[in-house]
Amino acid sequence: xxxxxxxxxxxxxxxxxxxxxxxxxxxxxxxxxxxxxxxxxxxxxxxxxxxxxxxxxxxxxxxxxxxxxxxxxxxxxxxxxxxxxxxxxxxxxxxxxxxxxxxxxxxxx
Numbered sequence: 286x287x288x289x290x291x292x293x294x295x296x297x298x299x300x301x302x303x304x305x306x307x308x309x310x311x312x313x314x315x316x317x318x319x320x321x322x323x324x325x326x327x328x329x330x331x332x333x334x335x336x337x338x339x340x341x342x343x344x345x346x347x348x349x350x351x352x353x354x355x356x357x358x359x360x361x362x363x364x365x366x367x368x369x370x371x372x373x374x375x376x377x378x379x380x381x382x383x384x385x386x387x388x389x390x391x392x393x394x
Contacts, residue, residue, distance in 0.1 A: 308353065308354055308378055309350075309351050309352055309353055309354065309376075309378070309379075310352055310376040310377055310378060310379060310380045310381065310382065311348065311349065311350045311351070311376075311380070311381040311382065312332075312348075312349045312352060312359065312374065312376065312381075312382045312384055313346070313347060313348040313349070313381060313382070313383055313384075314346070314347060314383050314384040314385040314386060315341075315344070315346050315347075315385050315386075316328045316330065316341050316345045316347065316361055316363075316385075316386045316387075316388060317345060317385070317386070317387050317388075318366075318387070318388060318390070319387040319388060319389045319390075320389070320390065324344055324345025324346075325341060325345050325363055325366075325388060326341055326342060326343045326344070326345055327340055327341060327363065328340065328341040328345070328347070328361050328362070328363040328366075328386075328388065329361065329362050329363065330347045330349070330359065330360070330361045330386075331359075331360050332349060332352065332357040332358070332359060332360075332374075333357065333358040333359075333360055333370075334357075334358070335352075335357065337349050337352055352376045353376070354376050354377055354378050355375075355376055356373050356374065356375050357373075357376065358370055358371070358372050358373070358374070359371040359374045359384065359386075361386045361388060363388055365390060365391075366388040366389060366390055366391065367388065367389050367390075367391040367392060369386055369387075369388055369389075371384060371386065
């Protein structure tokens with residue numbers, strides 16, 4: 286192989302890897318009680334229709350990383366609280382969306 290050919294292959298491989306890495310984004314935030322504004326640990330947060338989901342940590346924080354670009358419905362649920370649905374959450378390439386949520390006490394779903 287010539288030097289130029291190797292250099293071209295290296296450049297194309299690097300470009301392909303870079304483009305693939307930019308086709309995902311991230312959603313994160315904090316979940317709080319609407320009335321008291323206290324953080325809620327253990328809340329289930331999922332993107333409906335996908336395998337992406339997590340539970341909030343001790344500080345009420347959640348993070349969904351590696352989410353393919355697109356529009357999603359974000360659902361948060363916790364025992365003793367009404368489930369919350371945030372529709373049309375947009376995930377764009379390489380961006381981190383911060384979506385803070387507030388749950389209202391009431392019947393769980």
